Amino acid sequence: MSENGVFPMLGISASALEAQAHKMRVIASNIANANTTKDANGEVFRRREVLFVEQLQRQIGGQRSGQPTVNGVRVDRTIEDESSLQRAYRPGHPEADTEGYVTLPNVNPMEEMVDMMIANRSYEANIAAMKSAKSMIAKALEIGK
Secondary structure, three states: OOOOHHHHHHHHHHHHHHHHHHHHHHHHHHHHHOOOOOOOOOOOOOOOOEEEEEEEEEEEOOOOHHHHHHEEEEEEEEEEOOOOOOOOOOOOOOOOOOEEEEEEOOOOOOHHHHHHHHHHHHHHHHHHHHHHHHHHHHHHHHHOO
């Protein structure tokens, strides 16, 4: 199949769907832990971010021999955001220090919601691209009848 065909489009969109689904799960975890003062290890929860990397494939033969072509995207890794944690004055809180301050995660729920909306839109765009490719395949099969 040529690199400009319809089937590679499906693979590229499928890889993007998987990557965006992973990102949405990480964002949901960030939102769920926005007020978590201690995790399972006794540490304050830190916001996590997902890093993507493009998948490249080298074409063999043809005009572009040896040239890399994009073959989708994948999750490279999930990292912890090292920005400073928040401190809130809550003297009655069981985790408050001697001055009455509690250390909270570096999660901003509003920013997380914006990130979730962007990831969701990307997910929807890739579904639309897959539907278009499916429609092109169906039309090509009709022509061949």
